[in-house]
Amino acid sequence: MFKKHEIYKIDKYNMLTVEVQGKTLIVREISDQWGEECHTFVSRPEMLHWAENRFKLASYEGREEERDAIIAAFKSV
Template sequence: MIKKLQIFKRDKWNMINAEVHGARIVVRVISDQWGEDNFEFLSRPALMHWAEGTFTQDRFDGTEEERQQILAAFKEV
């Protein structure tokens, strides 16, 4: 069974989706600048390590509230 989750969506060109395939988690980052990137994780701790490193305060170009919502959504995966 595949569980699909929407982590973030700004518009139809900027979004982050996660799919849980048993123990494997696939994150799809779609942006109007970079296209689509896929990341695969074998554990939730690895996913959270990536998310916290990717969405740091100095690298995220949205509001702090948006950043916290994204990290909270990753914790729900």
């Protein structure tokens, strides 16, 4: 059985989840703009590095708390 972590969920068309399958981490990013993107990582540091780059601080100017919550959710996986 895989452990699934919800990073955020706005509605069923905008969400991000992480599935832990043994040592493999699978990030599923679903958006109404781009559809579903799937990223596979072999380590937690690799996934966190991707998250830091995907959710850049500059993109969340004025919404830093939102970004902090997303990064914190990734770190809790």
